[in-house]
Amino acid sequence: MTIARIALAVTTLLTLAGCATFKNTPQQDYVYAMARPCENNGVQIAYVAPDGKSWRGHWAGGAYTWPEFQQCVQEQMKTRPYPVWLRENGG
Numbered sequence: 001m002t003i004a005r006i007a008l009a010v011t012t013l014l015t016l017a018g019c020a021t022f023k024n025t026p027q028q029d030y031v032y033a034m035a036r037p038c039e040n041n042g043v044q045i046a047y048v049a050p051d052g053k054s055w056r057g058h059w060a061g062g063a064y065t066w067p068e069f070q071q072c073v074q075e076q077m078k079t080r081p082y083p084v085w086l087r088e089n090g091g
Contacts, residue, residue, distance in 0.1 A: 024048075025050045025051070025052070026086060026089075026091055027048075027050065027051055027052025027053075027082070028048040028049075028050060028052055029089070030052055030082050030085050030086070031045065031048045031052045031055050031073070032045055032048060033085065033089075034073050034076040034077050034080065034085075035055075035057075035069075035073045035076070037072070037076060038064070038069055038072035038073050038076065040062075041062045041063040041064040041068075041069070041072075042059060042060045042061055042062010042063055042064050043057055043058070043059050043060070043062065043064045043065075043066060043068075043069035044057050044058060044060065045057045046058050052082075057069065
């Protein structure tokens with residue numbers, strides 16, 4: 001094996017190992033948890049920013065419109081604020 005092949009193999013392995021360690025932040029998990037009760041009406045969260053402050057989803061033609069979905073999630077967040085949810089979930 002040449003040095004270039006070895007370097008490529010090591011870089012690939014390190015990249016794969018690094019990707020395997022990525023997981024959601026607590027803020028992302030919170031938004032996903034608050035959205036879960038609202039997702040059964042045709043809208044689903046597709047992405048949450050690491051800080052949990054911005055998120056987007058997709059509409060699958062269900063009963064909710066996107067604004068109604070956002071309102072549902074906001075109501076869930078008022079019912080279970082982040083500090084309470086974090087305490088309940090081992091944070």
